[in-house]
Amino acid sequence: MTYFFQMGEAYKYIDLLIKGMWLTLSLSALSIIIGLLTGWIVAIWKVSEKKILSIIASVYIEFWRNTPLLIQVFFVYYGFTALTGLSFTAYQAGLLAIILNTTAYNAEILRGGIQAIPKVQIEAAKALGLDSFHIWYTVIIPYVHRIVFPSLINQFVLIILGTSLLSVIAVPELMNEAKELQALTGRTIEIYLLIAGIYVGIIFIFSAIMRFIEGKFFTLRH
Amino acid sequence: MGFDWEPVIRYFPLLVKGAFFTILLSALSLVTGTCLGLVLAIFQLSKLKPLKIFSQYFVLIIRSIPLLLLLFLAFYIPPIIFKLDTSKFFTAWIALFLYSGVYATEIIRSGIQSIPKLQIESGLSLGLNKRKVMRLIVLPQALKTIIPPYIGLYTVVIKDSSLASVIGYIELARATRLGVMSTYRSFEFYSVALALYFLICYPLSRYSKKAELRGGQ
Numbered sequence: 001m002t003y004f005f006q007m008g009e010a011y012k013y014i015d016l017l018i019k020g021m022w023l024t025l026s027l028s029a030l031s032i033i034i035g036l037l038t039g040w041i042v043a044i045w046k047v048s049e050k051k052i053l054s055i056i057a058s059v060y061i062e063f064w065r066n067t068p069l070l071i072q073v074f075f076v077y078y079g080f081t082a083l084t085g086l087s088f089t090a091y092q093a094g095l096l097a098i099i100l101n102t103t104a105y106n107a108e109i110l111r112g113g114i115q116a117i118p119k120v121q122i123e124a125a126k127a128l129g130l131d132s133f134h135i136w137y138t139v140i141i142p143y144v145h146r147i148v149f150p151s152l153i154n155q156f157v158l159i160i161l162g163t164s165l166l167s168v169i170a171v172p173e174l175m176n177e178a179k180e181l182q183a184l185t186g187r188t189i190e191i192y193l194l195i196a197g198i199y200v201g202i203i204f205i206f207s208a209i210m211r212f213i214e215g216k217f218f219t220l221r222h
Numbered sequence: 223m224g225f226d227w228e229p230v231i232r233y234f235p236l237l238v239k240g241a242f243f244t245i246l247l248s249a250l251s252l253v254t255g256t257c258l259g260l261v262l263a264i265f266q267l268s269k270l271k272p273l274k275i276f277s278q279y280f281v282l283i284i285r286s287i288p289l290l291l292l293l294f295l296a297f298y299i300p301p302i303i304f305k306l307d308t309s310k311f312f313t314a315w316i317a318l319f320l321y322s323g324v325y326a327t328e329i330i331r332s333g334i335q336s337i338p339k340l341q342i343e344s345g346l347s348l349g350l351n352k353r354k355v356m357r358l359i360v361l362p363q364a365l366k367t368i369i370p371p372y373i374g375l376y377t378v379v380i381k382d383s384s385l386a387s388v389i390g391y392i393e394l395a396r397a398t399r400l401g402v403m404s405t406y407r408s409f410e411f412y413s414v415a416l417a418l419y420f421l422i423c424y425p426l427s428r429y430s431k432k433a434e435l436r437g438g439q
Contacts, residue, residue, distance in 0.1 A: 066423035067416045068381035070388075070395060075416060078408035157286075164288035168388060175290060188298045196287045196295065203286035 020177030039106025064104035094166035113144035229405040240397030251318035259326025293317040314386035333368035373430035
């Protein structure tokens with residue numbers, strides 16, 4: 001079937017793949033940004049002195065970290081609709097599932113970072129008369145980001161790759177478009193190798209940008 | 223709301239059978255992946271430049287593509303290019319084997335590199351040759367650092383094995399899907415599936431945390 005690699009066939013539909021790529025990137029960007037914010041909320045709850053917040057956060061984290069993303073996506077898309085009257089579109093359900101998932105992972109990473117801050121820093125901040133909010137805002141949060149930046153980047157890469165799962169509920173991102181193209185042209189291997197290259201390219205560029213940002217803003221200065 | 227748990231109860235044996243195959247697939251993939259990880263880690267630590275570069279790029283590339291894509295490539299490449307007729311289990315295993323292997327490489331390599339050089343030098347000065355140093359001094363201590371993240375990797379493989387359902391291999395995720403498709407009780411089935419995966423993974427992750435705390439001596 002594919003004795004000569006007919007990449008020409010694949011290139012004809014490249015604009016379809018590019019549309020899928022943009023959706024992949026926008027899904028990833030939304031999930032990364034929102035997931036980081038919600039991750040912080042859950043992380044703060046987890047380390048909070050109020051037992052009830054800590055327990056809720058722990059239950060949330062353990063549930064979303066110990067179950068597969070695929071089933072989570074199915075659960076949010078199909079199961080949730082049966083539960084409540086609301087019906088999500090595939091895009092909304094997929095985005096929600098990824099955000100709920102990454103929130104839990106981010107919360108764990110950030111919690112580790114929060115607990116890794118040397119106690120002297122907090123005590124120094126208190127001695128300087130900073131109130132609780134300012135201690136968080138000016139000391140803890142920037143410090144944690146410096147400590148856990150590599151782990152966060154790793155998580156972001158997993159998000160970008162994780163969007164490919166949304167192809168199973170027909171969200172037209174890159175992986176889905178590839179499947180469509182494959183059904184359309186029958187050139188399976190060329191197309192899948194092509195999008196493998198696209199994914200590798202996305203991740204390479206993303207990692208390079210993140211490493212640059214890390215050097216500029218997030219390096220621990222001692 | 224109308225929950226109807228009866229179909230799930232009826233299907234439960236099928237789900238448990240699926241869970242069994244999930245664990246089987248994951249265990250096999252992890253064990254073979256470990257071998258791959260060891261080889262790649264040794265390559266990365268060796269002094270031969272070509273081995274080092276090959277291993278680094280191999281790991282980098284596999285980690286930059288989605289597992290789903292790897293699965294599809296494993297599904298289509300053997301029959302089309304190598305003219306091999308492969309089973310779905312084999313396909314799933316190949317993809318998970320490569321995927322877990324490259325993650326294992328990172329864990330093993332950083333575990334070995336975490337042993338202070340002093341240990342190696344002491345071993346060498348005591349008259350042990352390089353191989354004996356590795357076997358008697360480095361590896362036992364590296365194991366303590368490696369085991370906690372390794373258990374984490376096992377839970378990752380178990381969760382990622384759910385992707386094998388997409389190519390039709392019958393494990394827990396696929397069994398759940400089949401149940402949903404024939405009974406339409408999506409909420410009940412998916413929540414039970416989530417619970418089953420949780421029951422498998424949560425004890426492992428707790429054990430990993432305990433091992434991590436114990437290993438910190």
